[in-house]
Amino acid sequence: MEFDTLEDVWEFWVKYGRQVGFDVRKHYINKSKNDGKITSRGFVCAKQGIRGKEKEDMIRTRNRDDTRTNCPVRFYVSLVRESGKFKVSDFVGEHNHTFHLSETVYIMRSQRKISEVHAGLIELASSSGIKPKAAHELMSREAGGRANLGFTELDQKNYLRTRRQKNLVYGQAACLLGYFQDQLTKNPSFQYGVQLDNIEQITNIFLANARMVIDYANFGDLVTFDTTYGTNIELRPLGVFTDFNHHRGLTVFGAALLYDETAESFKWLFESFLVAHAGKRPKTIFTDQDPAMAKALSEVMPNTYHGLCTWHIMQNGIKHLGNLMKDGSSFLQVFKTCMFELNDENEFEKTWEDMIDTYGIHDRSWLDGIYKLKGKWAKCYMKNEFTLGIRSTQLSESLNGDLKDYLKSDLDVAEFFEHFDRVIEQKRERELQAEFNARQKFPQLGLKNSPLLKQAVQVYTPVIFRMLYDQYDLASAARIKNCQEDSLVHTYTIEFMHQLGEFIVSYDTTDKTFACSCRKFEIFGILCCHVLKVFDCLDIKTIPDMYILKR
Template sequence: MDFSFDQEMLMESENDGDQLGSLAASEIGKLQLPEPLTVCIDQNADSLLRAAVHNEKEAYKNYCAYAHHIGFTVRKDHVGFWPNSKMIKTKDFICGKTGFKKELNNNVAVKYRRGDTMTGCPAMIRYVVDVKGNWSVKKFIETHNYHLAANGDKHLLRSSRKMGDVSAQVLRSMTKSGIRTSDAFSFLATEFGGVENLDCTKRDAYNFIQRERKSIIENGDANSLLRLFTERQAEDTMFAWDVQIDESGSLLNFFWSDGISRLDYDCFGDVIIFDTSYRLNKYNLCCAPIVGVNHHWQNVLFGVGFLSDETVESFKWLLKSFIRILDNKHPMAIFTDQDQAIAKAIEECLPHTRHRLCQWHIYKKLSSKLHCGVSTKKVNELFYKCMTRCNSEEEFEETWHSMIVLGNLYEHAWLISLCNIRHKWSTAFNKDIFGMGILSTQRSESTNNICHNASKPTSTLTESFLGLENVMKAWRRNERDEDFKSEQSAIVPAVKSSHVLRQGTLVYTRKLYSMFETELLHGMCGLAVECSVTSNSEFYVRNLDNEHTVRPWIVKVDKGNELAEKNVLETLRKLTLESEAIMNGKNPQEMPMSKKKKTLNKPHNLKDPTKMQPK
């Protein structure tokens, strides 16, 4: 095979309509090529071209190998066919810098102008195919009109970049384990002795991982997600899910909860936190995790919803699906942000649930809403007292009135709107409901921050679901670790001789015991409780370090439930007797709860045996 061609061959005209790499002869005659011209004469390169080829793929592969050895990139160009046939007659492969860039219209504004990489390089190769399918080289021009790539830069040539099996397997395995693509590529570069020895660039690695992720959803993202839900349901019979579609059959909203989440809700579902402030998928669906607190004071997911919009109808669908899937158990309290759509949905779907607003969101707005001059600081203090420090509705009204007068805020629209819903955010109006001491939705927001690492704004629905599954697995592992510590280590009470504290070590987890011990010691040693003479539901509490501080503590009992009334009053009287015993130097022997009362204790206060089993 003779390769002794010169540049004059570029001017030849072929009968099959050859365009010679998209270069017209007239254009080449007019253009002055940059100097110096680089001519590559290499025996190894010559052997690459002499290798036998049998199809277009092999021809392209051989010329790419030759190009990598020399230091340039390859593009596919003109193809000629035999008359009345789809059989290839000629096939051209050209240098990546062949041709010239079209001039841009200066009147059209563009955000980014790409650099001009075209130099009109004449290098090319033409294969001719006979009627029997035999491939041979007809024309070859090896002259380049630019400096070729150095050995350390050849990995950047486009036609030299490919994803080998080894690199693909390493990237696939590491990213599935949660390692970032950039870190996985850095590991590959270190193992191969530098990026110049790799068969791909960092951009190729990112593109490969993106294609891998897209392959998960070959039949569409929604279909892939539903198929995954079906697989989970086959593995876990308690796994439940629901979807909402529009008239055209497109997915609007979906919700899911697995078996362990449903069991957790049965144990710890009296108080839930609901927040939709984060969107972590490429469809901009809002993520709505429903979060609770377990017996170790850790976050626990009861279910996760994704909503296409934050309208009343979407929230109503989500809450109805949540209650139906979670065995129609309504929570006692739900914490949300100050969203009107959520409020209307809760009012309709959870009529017996106390709706509480996040105090953190409200207090955060205070500095931008109130401007009272020199009295601003005092007004802020009174507002904060109205949020958390008022122990009765009467005290709230007095404090609120003082704040309004001090700041001359009689017609302040924001404060008027807040006062109308004060029962949703002030603790003074929620003494009668179990709330676990929660005042904000920050537990749910922290959940969203954690989910941010598991799912990105470019994630598909399937990826978001799998990422949240990994978050739940990590949380459950933390819960099992705490279960193990509670089983294997005994809690040491602050007062070892106290039978009450010793009894508490048997019924509380480590975290809840520390909270119980603090409250008990403060209540017994720092407070005095006296029962009112005029009412069985009124008690007087005062600090021992300030005998002049006496405030009435009003306990409201549900008159429609005689058993609850009896148990509440009995417990309060025993607490009063215990306080008097401490004051009189007596030693209480056990926690003030009767056998009947023990059956009413919340499982989130006790070590629930069902929660101690491996999951």
């Protein structure tokens, strides 16, 4: 046989090995000293030769199985100078080992190769968060079976690892800065910050893309900040700034990978956050019970109300006072009552003291510490703060769940942020779906002729409209017990039939403003049923513009 090129020879030998059922490899190569041309080339069975003695004598952590059988099969070609072709000069075809099954020949090393097309699909699947096993299964089915794909799942994993190593050839810092530069090229509004240590290595990283900047401009009156999710192999804390959007869905304002959780790191982070968002400070921020975080917030955002996550407080309470919650004890329920239900400060103080006396708490160190912070977690002390009904940082739990589904511990920093961007895009897609539904269909009006409800269904998103509708419904069950009118302020006492408690609504006739003792509008952003009852008394048929928040 004659071949035009050595590539043709190798292609023939690979196909021959596949047909017969043995793996192949290249052997020797000879070149002319005069002109450097290849004069002869050898190809053999992959089982040719035996393991060298020096390898046998090496001390290994584990012994590898033998693959060589000193198989004599060979296929040598030599260059014919006159024609420039390669002609078979020697061939031995008798093997000394069993052949592979036709169903398994695709696993042989010589039969496996990742094409450019498949390489692109592997990278696309990886950047989309599709796990290698699932991606390999999909490509196998598309090719008509694993035997037709051309590579194994192990080849796929090795390809991704090699690509990652190439990306990190200049180190993680350079790779990260390259990622930031790429983001800036796509959108100049992308914001980022890095903090260096005393040997100029990157420690803390903050970023906010253009969408986060826009969302913060609209919804940045309240922020929750959570660092409970540890990511990558070093378990560096991931800090995420979040809040509700106008559909009561999660929106993200920024993210950070922190080297540690010291006051200095948090101070740098909060300062970077404000720089990214043009210095706009939120009215309220919720965090966990971290002293370092509290110290940094008091320095960077002294005028922002700092609330504590009730979920973290409950977990710490169980940790420190779990012995008081055994054997059917109602201690936890009383503690929750102090936290979530009591509206009057005097009632809170009495209930708190009764709780301590009833359960005979001797070690009060944790309780005394949390009591000093009552203004950050007790409902009765938060009546003047804008919270949107949020009392915890658990808003970010759905985000943490998505991150755990898609992120792996061996990711480098740049890869981590690429995958984080993808998770944020999924959240954004849910917001767009909610936006589509809000424009596509409207909630049914139980009272079809109400001007106020007709207005509300137009200006509010469906989820906010339903909240207002519930207040409108409650207003129908309320009655005005008493009304005092003077030249400037009218005061209304509102009560519900068969329910204890009264609410005071004052109406300033000068600037046409309302204030209710429940402070629902100041806290939650929508009018309460008590004010809506007074609307009915004053024959006000629509919501004044000042009571429809921009958010």
